[in-house]
Amino acid sequence: MKEEKIWKSWNENISHSYKELHEVTTEKELQDIVGSAHKIKAFGNKQSSADISAGVDTLIDIRSYNSLIDVDIAHKQITVQSGMRLSTLLEEVEKRGWCIPCLPDINTITIGGALATGTHGTSGYILANYVKACRLVLANGSIRIVREGEELMDALRVSLGVLGIFSEVTFQCEDIYTLHVKEEPQKDEKWLPEIKKNLEQHDFLRILWLPHTGNGYVIKGDKIHPDTEIKEKQGPSYLKHRRSVSKLLYKYSHRFPWSTAIANKILYRLFFSAKKEHKGSLYQATVTKSRGSTLELAEWTVALDKFPQVFAELKKELNNWNNDAFVHIPMDVRFISKDNSWLSYAYKQDTVTMGCVSRNAATADTYQAFKSIERVFLKYGGRPHWGKRFEAKDQELNKLYPKWDEFKSIRKQLDPTNKFLNAYKTELFNITTYAKETESVII
Ligand SMILES: Cc1cc2nc3c(=O)[nH]c(=O)nc-3n(C[C@H](O)[C@H](O)[C@H](O)COP(=O)(O)OP(=O)(O)OC[C@H]3O[C@@H](n4cnc5c(N)ncnc54)[C@H](O)[C@@H]3O)c2cc1C
Structure with missing residues (x-):
């Protein structure tokens, strides 16, 4: 009998079966897998409590996609692959006498996971606000370069992974203090x-x-x-x-x-x-480095x-x-x-x-x-x-976010077949075609 493969979140409160799990190290692999999948989700360190990281047949474990790509000394910018751990990014940043001036109280999360969920620290901006540019893998497997100043960047910075998968991300750093x-x-x-x-x-x-x-x-x-x-x-x-x-x-x-x-x-x-x-430093003095329990x-x-x-x-x-x-x-x-x-x-x-x-x-x-x-x-x-x-869904969220409907419309343009949606996100955004689509897949 074939053994069922199960994905579990870090505290085991969420579990889903899946069929294929990919670990990638190059952008080309990422593009090929995304381009050919019917439904796909990338997950980071699985530390979200919301059901946003799995629940579809094809999964990408983004943690192996974790290299340092470029350091621009003159502009204090660093570019990394999105599966890099925050701890590794911060070590690289501090080595150069720089900092990202607002940090969450956790260093084990991935860059992709942190950006997707609007991860933040205290007394500054959310982490995603320090993103200068990124390479995004779109639903068809192509790459779109998005830069600060473009409207798409304002939609993308916090987007729960439903607009595409972050490939390489460039952060703006500041002098360490x-x-x-x-x-x-x-x-x-x-x-x-x-x-x-x-x-x-x-x-x-x-x-x-x-x-x-x-x-x-x-x-x-x-x-x-x-x-x-x-x-x-x-x-x-x-x-x-x-x-x-x-x-x-x-x-x-x-x-x-x-x-x-x-x-x-x-x-x-x-x-x-x-x-x-x-x-x-902000990282040394305020970020918890290890937690014994979930x-x-x-x-x-x-x-x-x-x-x-x-x-x-x-x-x-x-x-x-x-x-x-x-x-x-x-x-x-x-x-x-x-x-x-x-x-x-x-x-x-x-x-x-x-x-x-x-x-x-x-x-x-x-x-x-x-x-x-x-x-x-x-x-x-x-x-x-x-x-x-949390339990709130589209009906409540659309009253809380002035750009909710515009976000949904960009999402539809970038992902017309709902490739990046699992059941939770389908309900969250109230996307009504998902049930029919799933049925047709089963048939
Ligand atoms: C102990 C603890 C402390 C925390 N402290 C803070 C805090 O101080 N501040 C704060 O704001 N939050 C905090 N969080 C929440 C945490 O930062 C987020 O849940 C974060 O998303 C977890 O990152 P992850 O790598 O585990 O991502 P996952 O949980 O694995 O994934 C989260 C989402 O990111 C998407 N994703 C992953 N990689 C990519 C990618 N490359 N491209 C596009 N989408 C991608 C996934 O599909 C999923 O939707 C904390 C959580 C825990 C458990």
């Missing part, structure tokens, strides 16, 4: 009204909000001369065990949701009450001006013992500067993002907090992170 990072707990009544002031005064701002404790853990960074001496404070050595202790304390929270509130208070005392101080994520974004209202409503809901929306900590509050990418969270508006984590990936379906955060953010025009868990 040293960040002096200070971390401390602050009462919600203090950090919330100070957001705008802190964004103006500091080069980096991130708040790890801690429901059921009345506190946030505020991380501020300022650019300093690399030789500036600072009083290094790393806090007690046991702090490095935060994620494993959290996982243990939340182990039965799906059965006894209220136990989360108690766990949060303990975790706050143990792991979020120390003041810390350190310095390093998790499940949702993340919502909303215009900076609306955040205080959203926060007040969400806090009331999440801290309320009369429902089951007890949420694991921390909830990551970050900031993105407005941009022009059609499906960016920050399209034409300065934006606040709020992460929502379940440390029990396997029981995420029953985690009420995901539903609460979606309901509250949607009420205020919030937009979901494309790579994370």
Whole structure:
């Protein structure tokens, strides 16, 4: 009997059967496979919680397509194949005394995966905003070069892999800088009204909000001369065990949701009450390099001006013992500067993002907090992170993104046979021909 081949996401919450899996190293191979496939998806490190990376017969594991192509010293630009890990790109960038000035808190993802989902960091633009140019493999297998300034680039930067497959990508870098990072707990009544002031005064701002404790853990960074001496404070050595202790304390929270509130208070005392101080490059000082365990994520974004209202409503809901929306900590509050990418969270508006984590990936379906955060953010025009868990579809999304319909029309022109759509994306964009097409394939 022929063994069924199964694709699984990193936390095993999503699995799909497939027929063919390709690993590529050259653009020509990428073109040939895309050109001849009926339906195809490229996947990166499989770290998205949304069902966007597989679910069709032909898959490309883009991770082997990972070479450095070119470095343009004069313009501080670097060109890489899209399957390169972010960690490798950042090492290459730092080696040259450069940086990409806004980084996500994860370095294991691929460039293609990060761009497709609008991956972002804090206090700067989304990563895709630093793309100067790229070579895109279109549905028919041909190459289209897309450059900054073209309208297609604004549609493409964040496009969930439905316009084509990124081949080579050129990033604009800047001179590296040293960040002096200070971390401390602050009462919600203090950090919330100070957001705008802190964004103006500091080069980096991130708040790890801690429901059921009345506190946030505020991380501020300022650019300093690399030789500036600072009083290094790393806090007690046991702090490095935060994620494993959290996982243990939340182990039965799906059965006894209220136990989360108690766990949060303990975790706050143990792991979020120390003041810390350190310095390093943005990559060294702010990006998590390893995680011992998996998790499940949702993340919502909303215009900076609306955040205080959203926060007040969400806090009331999440801290309320009369429902089951007890949420694991921390909830990551970050900031993105407005941009022009059609499906960016920050399209034409300065934006606040709020992460929502379940440390029990396997029981995420029953985690009420995901539903609460979606309901509250949607009420205020919030937009979901494309790579994370959410339920909104075309009907809601088209109200949130002014360019939604234009994006759909470009998608149809570039991929008339829906080659890059799986079932999830078909529903997301409400493409009605998919069911018929699948039937005809089966016949
Ligand atoms: C622990 C953790 C921390 C995270 N932290 C952050 C964070 O700080 N900020 C943030 O914004 N997000 C964050 N994320 C989300 C993460 O950045 C995205 O889900 C990202 O897409 C994962 O990259 P990947 O390589 O695993 O891509 P995959 O999940 O494998 O793929 C994602 C999408 O990209 C498409 N794709 C892959 N390669 C290509 C290509 N070459 N061309 C076109 N499309 C392609 C796939 O088809 C799929 O649709 C985090 C996720 C985890 C699990």
